[in-house]
Amino acid sequence: MQSDNEFKVPKQVLIMTSVEAEKEAVLRGINGLESFDVEVAGVGPVASAISTTIALSNKGYDLVINMGIAGGFKEIAEIGSIVVGTDSIAADLGAETAEGFQTIEELGFGTSLAIADHELVTKLKDKLKDTELIGQAAPILTLSTVTGTVETAQQLQQRYPKAAAEAMEGFGVAMAAKKKGIPFLEIRSISNIIGPRDRDSWKIKDALVSLEKTAKLVTEVV
Ligand SMILES: O=C(O)c1cccc(C(=O)CC[C@H]2O[C@@H](n3cnc4c(=O)[nH]cnc43)[C@H](O)[C@@H]2O)c1
Numbered sequence: 001m002q003s004d005n006e007f008k009v010p011k012q013v014l015i016m017t018s019v020e021a022e023k024e025a026v027l028r029g030i031n032g033l034e035s036f037d038v039e040v041a042g043v044g045p046v047a048s049a050i051s052t053t054i055a056l057s058n059k060g061y062d063l064v065i066n067m068g069i070a071g072g073f074k075e076i077a078e079i080g081s082i083v084v085g086t087d088s089i090a091a092d093l094g095a096e097t098a099e100g101f102q103t104i105e106e107l108g109f110g111t112s113l114a115i116a117d118h119e120l121v122t123k124l125k126d127k128l129k130d131t132e133l134i135g136q137a138a139p140i141l142t143l144s145t146v147t148g149t150v151e152t153a154q155q156l157q158q159r160y161p162k163a164a165a166e167a168m169e170g171f172g173v174a175m176a177a178k179k180k181g182i183p184f185l186e187i188r189s190i191s192n193i194i195g196p197r198d199r200d201s202w203k204i205k206d207a208l209v210s211l212e213k214t215a216k217l218v219t220e221v222v
Pocket residue numbers: 018019021022042043044068069070071072143145146147166167168169191192193194204
C-alpha cells in the first residue's frame with residue numbers, strides 16, 4: 001500500500017535573491033530539486049518587487065521566499081547566523097518630521113508590514129535547532145539605504161526593538177507575493193553587523209555557507 005506522501009504534489013517554490021553569488025549558494029543547497037526556481041531580483045525593494053512580479057506572472061507558484069545575506073543588529077544576530085523573518089518591515093517608508101519618523105501607517109497611506117507564513121517560520125526555526133547553525137525568528141527590516149552609522153542603527157532599534165536584521169529586498173518581494181495571494185518568507189544569513197560602514201569586514205563567504213545550508217533545510221520543511 002502506498003502512503004499519502006507518495007501522492008503528495010511538491011509545492012512550486014520561487015526563491016528570489018539579490019545577487020548572483022546568493023543565487024549560486026541557494027542552488028547548491030537545493031541540489032537540483034525541480035520544484036524550486038531560484039532567480040536574481042537585483043538590489044533594493046523596487047528591483048525585487050518588479051523582478052518578483054515578472055517571475056510570478058510567468059509561472060504558478062505556491063510559495064515565494066526571499067533569501068540572501070543581511071546586516072545583523074549588534075548582540076542580537078551574529079555573523080554567520082540565520083534570521084527567519086516573522087515579518088518584513090519597510091523601515092524607511094514614511095516621513096521624517098521634527099518630532100521624529102512617521103510611518104506610512106501613521107500618515108494613513110498604507111502599510112509597511114508584510115507578515116510571513118508563520119507555520120513555515122516555526123517549522124524552519126525548529127529545523128535549525130537540529131543543526132549547528134544558530135537561528136532565530138524575528139522581524140527583518142527592509143531599507144533602500146544600508147545603515148552606516150551607530151546613530152541610525154540605534155534609531156532603528158528604538159523604532160523596531162524586536163528586529164534582528166536589515167536587508168534591502170524582503171518587503172518588495174513580499175508585496176509582489178501578496179498581490180498574487182501567495183505565502184511569503186524571508187530568510188537572511190548575517191554577513192555583517194549593522195553600524196559604521198566597513199565593507200572589508202563583511203564575512204560574505206561565511207554567510208553564503210550558512211545560506212547554502214539553510215536552503216537545504218528549506219527543501220525539507222516546505
Ligand atoms: O561581493 C560579493 O561577493 C557579494 C556576494 C554576495 C552578496 C553581496 C552583496 O553585496 C549583497 C547585497 C545585499 O546584501 C544585503 N545586505 C547585506 N548586509 C546588509 C546591511 O548591513 N544592510 C542592508 N542590506 C544588507 C542587502 O539585501 C543587499 O541587497 C556581495
